Amino acid sequence: MYMQGKRITPEQGKVYQNKGGGEFLCIESFDGSAVMQNTASRWTFKAHGVTQYEDGTVEWDYSTRGHFERWLKRCRLCETHFDFSTLIVNKCGGEWALGLRGGTIRNISDEDRVYFCPECGRKLTDEDFRGNGGRKK
Numbered sequence: 270m271y272m273q274g275k276r277i278t279p280e281q282g283k284v285y286q287n288k289g290g291g292e293f294l295c296i297e298s299f300d301g302s303a304v305m306q307n308t309a310s311r312w313t314f315k316a317h318g319v320t321q322y323e324d325g326t327v328e329w330d331y332s333t334r335g336h337f338e339r340w341l342k343r344c345r346l347c348e349t350h351f352d353f354s355t356l357i358v359n360k361c362g363g364e365w366a367l368g369l370r371g372g373t374i375r376n377i378s379d380e381d382r383v384y385f386c387p388e389c390g391r392k393l394t395d396e397d398f399r400g401n402g403g404r405k406k
């Protein structure tokens with residue numbers, strides 16, 4: 270069956286079904302290409318010329334830089350470069366709770382920031398705090 274396809278730029282953090290089979294998580298997206306990872310094997314590569322079909326499946330013209338990702342544990346936050354400066358740990362009604370920081374992210378104190386990813390437990394570095402003047406690449 271012939272299906273109409275259109276060029277797309279995959280969305281970061283979204284999982285796509287490959288036309289030929291398999292699920293692929295978009296880790297990082299660029300204009301017309303994206304770093305994709307097979308959610309089962311963790312084979313990770315840059316997909317160029319991504320086309321999406323009417324049924325939602327995708328395929329790409331070719332891929333480069335294929336490798337197996339070292340992280341063994343899947344973490345949706347870390348894989349999609351979540352900005353951990355939006356998280357706040359504060360006392361709410363006498364109990365410690367994890368919340369989302371509202372408004373402009375500024376002046377994050379050592380007391381209310383998170384030190385580890387709440388999803389996978391990875392120790393966070395400056396790069397994980399983009400909103401707090403953290404170095405970004």
Ligand SMILES: [Zn+2]
Nearest residue numbers: 344347386389
């Ligand atoms: Zn994580």
